[in-house]
Amino acid sequence: MKNLLGSSITDLENVALDYGQAAFRGRQIYNWLYNYKNKKKNIEQIDVLPLEFRKKLKEDGFKVSELNYREKYLASDGTLKLLLSTGDNEGIECVGIPTEKRLTACLSSQVGCPMDCKFCATGKEGLKRSLRVSEILDQILFIENEMNRKVTNIVFMGMGEPLLNIDALLLAIRSINEDFQISQRKITVSTVAVPKMITKLSEKSFEILGKCQFTLAISLHASNQTIREMIIPSAKNYNIKKIIEDSKQFVKSTGRRISFEYLMLEGVNDKLEHADELSTLLKGFQCHVNLIQYNQIDEVEFKQTSSKSIQLFQSRLFNKGITVSFRKSRGLDKNAACGQLRQNSKNNHKNK
Numbered sequence: 247m248k249n250l251l252g253s254s255i256t257d258l259e260n261v262a263l264d265y266g267q268a269a270f271r272g273r274q275i276y277n278w279l280y281n282y283k284n285k286k287k288n289i290e291q292i293d294v295l296p297l298e299f300r301k302k303l304k305e306d307g308f309k310v311s312e313l314n315y316r317e318k319y320l321a322s323d324g325t326l327k328l329l330l331s332t333g334d335n336e337g338i339e340c341v342g343i344p345t346e347k348r349l350t351a352c353l354s355s356q357v358g359c360p361m362d363c364k365f366c367a368t369g370k371e372g373l374k375r376s377l378r379v380s381e382i383l384d385q386i387l388f389i390e391n392e393m394n395r396k397v398t399n400i401v402f403m404g405m406g407e408p409l410l411n412i413d414a415l416l417l418a419i420r421s422i423n424e425d426f427q428i429s430q431r432k433i434t435v436s437t438v439a440v441p442k443m444i445t446k447l448s449e450k451s452f453e454i455l456g457k458c459q460f461t462l463a464i465s466l467h468a469s470n471q472t473i474r475e476m477i478i479p480s481a482k483n484y485n486i487k488k489i490i491e492d493s494k495q496f497v498k499s500t501g502r503r504i505s506f507e508y509l510m511l512e513g514v515n516d517k518l519e520h521a522d523e524l525s526t527l528l529k530g531f532q533c534h535v536n537l538i539q540y541n542q543i544d545e546v547e548f549k550q551t552s553s554k555s556i557q558l559f560q561s562r563l564f565n566k567g568i569t570v571s572f573r574k575s576r577g578l579d580k581n582a583a584c585g586q587l588r589q590n591s592k593n594n595h596k597n598k
């Protein structure tokens with residue numbers, strides 16, 4: 247694969263040297279590639295390079311961007327969701343979430359997802375394939391180009407289970423950190439939890455990145471094993487107590503606090519007895535619970551818990567000594583929740 251994205255400065259110096267150019271030509275490519283002000287699409291645009299060199303790189307199959315724009319959805323609060331297509335014509339989604347000071351990019355790590363969470367549109371389609379490093383990074387370029395701002399924060403909360411694409415994930419984090427100049431502390435990796443992979447994530451982070459300073463967010467969504475298996479079928483392979491044990495080990499080896507995501511589903515996991523059970527499960531563990539209001543989607547039977555009930559749940563956890571916050575999903579109005587643009591686009595094509 248000859249996509250330039252994800253290449254380090256040394257990689258690009260070597261590319262220049264391989265073509266009989268001076269090493270500084272590689273540094274020129276590097277500076278051009280990772281400067282968000284350049285609307286990067288193809289090699290011809292790197293006008294600091296001699297025309298002949300650009301032509302040669304293009305002839306030899308080097309690329310800057312390999313994803314294509316398919317559709318976009320702009321929510322009333324400024325959140326932008328993009329549907330992009332890969333070279334093999336699969337659809338993936340990414341989201342740009344702006345505030346005054348930040349632009350957070352929510353990235354996909356796979357085409358589809360094998361985890362089959364019952365509340366998720368992406369999970370309905372199963373896994374097509376994992377994304378390459380350059381395809382993960384390309385999503386950042388699309389968001390920056392569309393929103394005309396530099397991305398400041400990254401969350402791996404789009405399509406796919408990042409820990410099932412762990413090598414590409416960590417290589418992408420290396421580039422985001424060193425090349426895109428976004429600190430690891432501004433990166434969040436969200437997982438629904440895969441057996442053995444929490445431990446592997448810390449080990450491989452030290453091996454590939456030399457440190458592990460990003461935030462790990464575990465989608466717990468339940469206070470006990472029975473409820474968890476009901477909403478996340480893959481949870482049957484990984485007991486909730488073992489997840490907490492492995493999480494404690496992750497905190498010990500990395501020094502980073504873990505965030506537990508808890509999607510509030512009416513009548514399923516949102517009663518005060520569940521808050522009590524959750525606080526017992528997390529007792530003595532320095533972590534953070536993030537309550538999320540569910541965005542209802544047509545093909546799923548779950549319902550949204552009211553804001554008032556979420557606040558009661560939150561107070562109950564707080565009174566039991568748990569650090570907890572409540573996040574309303576942004577920009578995900580009807581039909582724009584995770585995986586839905588892709589679903590809608592496919593249905594529209596089918597209906598044509």
Ligand code: SF4
Nearest residue numbers: 359362363366369406
């Ligand atoms: S919620 Fe995440 S892990 Fe679960 S099916 Fe959807 S994309 Fe996959």
